[in-house]
Amino acid sequence: MIGSVPYLNEKPLTRWFEHTEEGRASGIKVIYAVPSQLAAMLAAGEIHAALVSSFEYFRTPGYGILPGVSISSQDEILAVRAFSQLPWKLTTSVALDTSSLTSVALLKILLAEQYNIHPSYLHHAPDLPAMLQVADAGLLIGDKGMLANNEGLHTLDLGAAWRKLTGLPFVFAVWLGDPDRVTPELIKALKTAKAWGLTQLDAIAKEQAEYLNCPESLCRRYLTEIMDYDLGEDHLTALEEFGVRARRVGLLDHPPLPLHVLSSRA
The missing domain is CATH 3.40.190.10 (Periplasmic binding protein-like II)
Structure with a gap:
């Protein structure tokens, strides 16, 4: 079981689990909640991984970052x-x-x-x-x-x-999990879900525009031009900088944890 935020920006990352035969066959169920609730569920061991606020990584020792996927922006985020x-x-x-x-x-x-x-x-x-x-x-x-x-x-x-x-992108959310409970199969499934989801942006924009009662063009622009779902070296550098600055302004009572990105290998 995994947890995700219930917002437009996450739809390309979890839609595969519910809208494809392969995703449903994975046996991975997605629970939706706001980031602060996901953090509590993850801490309680109720879910194996959560697409959760990146600040949670620095706030709570012991988590690993699942590779290759994030909710980020290169510039404006709009949401x-x-x-x-x-x-x-x-x-x-x-x-x-x-x-x-x-x-x-x-x-x-x-x-x-x-x-x-x-x-x-x-x-x-x-x-x-x-x-x-x-x-x-x-x-x-x-x-x-x-x-x-x-x-x-x-x-x-x-x-x-x-x-x-x-001068950096910003990483708003990452998949976090207990390293002992995150399997290579789960990491592979999340990467597969992302790759498939990025082929569905037009369908997601149309569906969510109706749900949110907003222009389809806005949803499409948001998904295709604003959102960044990668987690590369520049994103990791930005995450480290976020931790340093959070500590500097008094938001962390300990030095920021080094980034622990989990391996996708068995």
Whole structure:
């Protein structure tokens, strides 16, 4: 059993398990939950691997990173955005959609290092108008982040801001698992699912546009032009940099763990 986020961006990575005969025959069942819930399920041993916030790797020792697959961006991410009623340098409070540990950590890094501000943070349900009633700004992730109405607001795309700050892509999520429970067969299945899913982007865009009640062209652009599903050397360098900066701004109480990428060999 594996766990995945329930957002548009993950569909190319898990659709194979439910929409192909080979995927169904794999015996791998996908459970869907927000990243913070997936982290708890993984820690409890309820699932073998989870497509979970990359920050979880640094926060919780003992996990291995499954190779070859991620949810990343090379620049703008569109679905992870913060919105402020004030210029960012004047923002003093931020309401956080705490579904994603990574996005919360990334926003804190960006505001500290790019804008030199340290606002107060509060947890809030992902409802932008309600967030902006109790704070200067709000952070939204996933489909709500992509579809939010940002008219009249100062919008910070966290992927684009990270690229500007570091010159690197950003890895929002990776497959994590207990090295003793992750098999070469599972790694192979996840890579197969990704390869097949990338051939289905038009079908996914059409299906999800109807589900999300948004333009099909937006979903297609998001999947084909914005999302990056690889996990190469530049992604691993970006992950290491994320860990270093998280430690520097006080988000980790220990030095970031070296990256442990699991082998796909038996």
